[in-house]
Amino acid sequence: MPKKATPSTARPRATTPASDTPPAPSAELLRELTGKSHWLRRELFQMVMATKKGHIPSSFSCTELLVSLYYGGFLRHRKGEPHDPSRDRLIVSKGHAAMALYPILADIGFVPPGELANFTRKDALLRMYADPSIPGIDAISGSLGHGLGIASGMCLAAKQDGRDQRAFVVLGDSECYEGSVWESAYFAAHQGLDNLVAIVDRNGLAIMGRTEELCRIGSLEEKFRSFGWESLSIDGHSYGEILPALGRLGRTGGKPLAIIANTVKGKGISFMENRSEWHNRMPNEAEQRQAWLDLETNTIAN
Amino acid sequence: MAAKPKLMRDVLIQEFYARARKDPRLLFISADLGAESLDTFRADLPRQFIHPGICEQNMIDVAAGLASAGKTVFTYAMASFITARCYEQLKVALGAMNKPVTVVSVGVGLGYDDAGPTHYTTEDIACLRALPNIEVWTPCDEESTREITIECCERPAFRYLRLERPGLPNVYQGNFRSAMGAGFCEVAPGGDVLILSSGYMLHRALAVREQLRMEGLEVTVTDLFRIKPLASRDLAAYASRFSHVITLEEQCLAGGFGSAVAEALVDQGVAKPMLRLGLPDRYFFENGGRGHVLEKSGLGVSTLAQRITEFTAPAARSRNRLPSVPQSVSF
Numbered sequence: 001m002p003k004k005a006t007p008s009t010a011r012p013r014a015t016t017p018a019s020d021t022p023p024a025p026s027a028e029l030l031r032e033l034t035g036k037s038h039w040l041r042r043e044l045f046q047m048v049m050a051t052k053k054g055h056i057p058s059s060f061s062c063t064e065l066l067v068s069l070y071y072g073g074f075l076r077h078r079k080g081e082p083h084d085p086s087r088d089r090l091i092v093s094k095g096h097a098a099m100a101l102y103p104i105l106a107d108i109g110f111v112p113p114g115e116l117a118n119f120t121r122k123d124a125l126l127r128m129y130a131d132p133s134i135p136g137i138d139a140i141s142g143s144l145g146h147g148l149g150i151a152s153g154m155c156l157a158a159k160q161d162g163r164d165q166r167a168f169v170v171l172g173d174s175e176c177y178e179g180s181v182w183e184s185a186y187f188a189a190h191q192g193l194d195n196l197v198a199i200v201d202r203n204g205l206a207i208m209g210r211t212e213e214l215c216r217i218g219s220l221e222e223k224f225r226s227f228g229w230e231s232l233s234i235d236g237h238s239y240g241e242i243l244p245a246l247g248r249l250g251r252t253g254g255k256p257l258a259i260i261a262n263t264v265k266g267k268g269i270s271f272m273e274n275r276s277e278w279h280n281r282m283p284n285e286a287e288q289r290q291a292w293l294d295l296e297t298n299t300i301a302n
Numbered sequence: 303m304a305a306k307p308k309l310m311r312d313v314l315i316q317e318f319y320a321r322a323r324k325d326p327r328l329l330f331i332s333a334d335l336g337a338e339s340l341d342t343f344r345a346d347l348p349r350q351f352i353h354p355g356i357c358e359q360n361m362i363d364v365a366a367g368l369a370s371a372g373k374t375v376f377t378y379a380m381a382s383f384i385t386a387r388c389y390e391q392l393k394v395a396l397g398a399m400n401k402p403v404t405v406v407s408v409g410v411g412l413g414y415d416d417a418g419p420t421h422y423t424t425e426d427i428a429c430l431r432a433l434p435n436i437e438v439w440t441p442c443d444e445e446s447t448r449e450i451t452i453e454c455c456e457r458p459a460f461r462y463l464r465l466e467r468p469g470l471p472n473v474y475q476g477n478f479r480s481a482m483g484a485g486f487c488e489v490a491p492g493g494d495v496l497i498l499s500s501g502y503m504l505h506r507a508l509a510v511r512e513q514l515r516m517e518g519l520e521v522t523v524t525d526l527f528r529i530k531p532l533a534s535r536d537l538a539a540y541a542s543r544f545s546h547v548i549t550l551e552e553q554c555l556a557g558g559f560g561s562a563v564a565e566a567l568v569d570q571g572v573a574k575p576m577l578r579l580g581l582p583d584r585y586f587f588e589n590g591g592r593g594h595v596l597e598k599s600g601l602g603v604s605t606l607a608q609r610i611t612e613f614t615a616p617a618a619r620s621r622n623r624l625p626s627v628p629q630s631v632s633f
Contacts, residue, residue: 132399138370143394149360150395153367160326160349161371180391183360 022247025239029072033239036067041268042295043103043116052282053120053128057266057275059100061203061236062170065261066092068242069168070104074249080109082135088165089154091139093147094172094201096279098130101137110136138167145178147171148198152184155193155256166195166249173217174206182227188256189228196256197249198224201236203265205276224258236261269294307469310447311378311408314465315339317451318376322350328455329368333361333379335408358383362391362405369401374458380414381407381423381464385430392462397433402458406465410440411502411552412592413467419585428557430462431530438530440464440500445474446527449482466502473504473525485528486537493520495614496544498563500527503550506596506603510550513607519614521548529562537563538570546614547574550606552596555580577613579606 040063048054069075069090076088082105092098099119106113111125111134118124125134129142139150151167158165175181188196200220204211211217225231230252234241245259265279266272269291283291315330316339322328323346330343331352344351354361358379365375377384384407385392396403407426414421431438437459441447447465454461473489474481481487489504490511499507507523514521522544526537541547547567549560560578567574579601586595596602600609 139366140394140398143390145359146363146391146395149363149391150367150370152360153364153369154371155367156352156364157368157371157373160373180359180363183355183357184363187354187357187360187364 022244022251025072025243029243030239033064033067033071036071037063037268038295040067040100040103044100045269045291045295047099047102047116047119048282049288050117051120054099055096055279056269057205057272057278058094058096058172058201058203060267060269060272061263061265062092062094062097062100062199062201062261063267064237064239064242065170065199065201065263066100066104068239068246070108072239072243072246074246075168077108082110086163086165089138089151089167090170091147091151091167092130092141092170093139093144094170094175095129095141095143096172097170097201098137098141099126099128101130102126102134105134105136108136144172144175145180148181148184148188151196152188152191152193155188155196156191158195159191159193164195166197168197168199171198171200173200173202173204173220174211176200176217176220176223177206177215182223185224185227185229192254193256194250194252194254197246197259198229198256199259199261201263202233202260203263203274205265205274205279207276207279209276221258221260224260228255229258230255231258231260233260233262236263237267307471308444309337309467309469310441310444310465311337311406312339313444313447314376314406314451314463315343317448318455319343319347321455322347325374326350327372328374329376331361331365331375331377333358333377333383335379358388359391362388362403363395365403366391366395366399366401369403369458370399374402374455376404376406376454378406378408380421381410381426382414382421385423385426385462389429392430392436393433396460397435400435400460402460404454404458404461404463406463408465409467410464412586412595413502415467415591416589418587422586424552424554424581424586425558426462426464427529427551427553427559428561431562432557435460436530437461437528438464440527440529441466442501442504442525442527443470443473445472445476446478446525449478450527453482464501470502470505473508482528484536485531485533486524486526486540488522488524490523492522494545495519495521495548495610496541496546497521497523497548497550497610498526498541498559499523499550500525500529500559501552503552503601506601506606507550509603510606510610513603514610517607517611519611521610526559526563529559532562532566534566534570537566538572541567541574542572544574546577548577548579548610548613550601551578551580552601553580554583556583575613577610579609 105111119126130137131140147169151169221231221233234245272278334356497507551559
């Protein structure tokens with residue numbers, strides 16, 4: 001079946017001395033994370049199919065990004081301790097994909113694993129859009145353009161307190177249409193929030209079509225750089241590129257870090273990939289069989 | 303001669319400053335609205351003053367993040383811009399996440415004289431009181447401003463604090479703190495007719511009371527300084543002692559101060575002849591300043607006295623005994 005991943009349009013910029021580059025990820029870690037990709041997509045697909053609610057394509061475009069944060073050692077946390085105030089913060093500001101955190105939160109002991117099967121069910125813990133009543137969720141989502149500002153406040157507080165805490169925000173590329181994102185972008189740069197990382201899930205699709213056709217976004221890498229951020233573009237499905245990009249954290253000379261992750265909406269299910277109409281659609285039985293087949297056999301290139 | 307009243311913003315900032323000097327967790331964010339007292343604050347406590355640019359949306363989101371990390375945050379801007387401009391941030395980042403941030407607005411109502419519809423804030427009570435978790439407070443003088451500020455510092459909550467642009471004469475004489483829990487306080491006792499108001503218009507209500515007294519009608523003026531949460535039961539019990547209930551506000555009548563009072567009375571089963579006095583349903587472009595716009599809106603002191611006299615006149619009383627439908631007047 002055709003699997004056309006969005007080609008990576010840029011590589012991490014070689015603007016820093018070799019001695020300052022983060023160490024390359026080990027083959028063992030890459031294998032482990034690839035396994036987590038498969039696991040997370042299958043968990044999410046099951047979770048959504050149980051109640052036919054949720055957003056698969058938005059979640060699948062940032063699967064590797066979230067796995068990298070939690071299992072690549074970047075989002076520092078202690079298993080089973082969601083209320084630890086020193087835990088690093090993560091806001092999935094593109095709220096459609098906040099549900100992608102749920103299997104991870106169950107896996108690290110933040111929410112009971114049994115809750116996954118209750119996703120969106122009456123009075124259950126796990127809702128369509130996440131909010132801080134769910135252990136491990138650091139901000140409410142569902143309305144675009146809030147996460148970067150809230151995370152900036154968290155990062156500023158950590159700096160004022162002299163705490164080594166950082167915050168990661170996963171933004172949608174279409175979310176970057178919101179002006180508040182850019183209000184936050186120059187605030188974070190001015191405040192020197194080098195403990196803040198914005199990861200833009202650049203899947204190129206809004207609900208109604210392709211961003212560059214609907215209302216051109218252009219180069220987000222350049223935009224963030226011009227706002228005073230360290231900015232780079234990567235293939236957002238390649239652990240070989242995601243991990244070194246996240247490794248830039250702490251090596252940005254006082255700047256916040258923007259990672260433009262070129263991704264494929266719906267990555268992993270052939271017929272959903274790059275198709276905006278799947279944003280809100282549920283697969284029928286035949287499509288579900290095909291999707292399962294894809295999720296069983298799919299390999300993410302690293 | 304009484305000293306010129308201090309600006310409310312200076313009262314608030316000086317009180318906040320005194321506490322911030324002792325507690326580095328207190329942070330003040332201004333979206334480019336200054337004050338003389340703020341210059342001192344910025345110079346002495348630069349780490350506790352944040353200027354986010356003219357960016358109300360980001361200011362509120364950042365405040366939510368800071369409050370999440372245990373900071374006591376005041377956000378500060380012109381009333382018009384810290385409400386409607388960032389309403390969604392107030393709803394989502396402060397309301398839905400229930401973050402203890404004080405939202406200080408300056409120049410509510412028609413406070414920015416001559417500035418026109420962009421600067422007038424005639425819908426903030428209607429809009430803000432619709433948000434769950436918020437508290438809405440309107441001080442009317444130096445003492446009430448100071449006491450509410452202290453409350454916001456010592457017991458942070460999601461509060462919307464409505465400051466006047468000018469300083470206003472003293473109403474309270476050391477008794478505001480004891481009235482705070484109730485949310486309203488009778489400031490000028492009188493006869494059977496009750497006028498409820500707050501902030502700038504409370505002073506107008508007091509002037510109307512003086513004029514009516516000269517004309518032989520005694521009215522009571524009560525400061526309803528906390529419109530949310532409204533002490534509905536206590537307010538209704540209090541209002542039931544009067545023959546007529548009148549609300550006076552510099553807000554749109556739809557959903558505003560008078561609406562909140564009417565809702566409380568209806569919900570508590572208290573039916574009183576009620577007159578809601580407020581601004582007509584339009585934008586205000588005319589030159590001439592606050593007083594002029596209020597005059598043109600039927601809210602001049604003499605006009606108000608006349609309207610209240612007509613409303614409470616014996617001829618009107620039989621009409622008013624009919625099952626109560628809150629009465630509003632449009633122009």
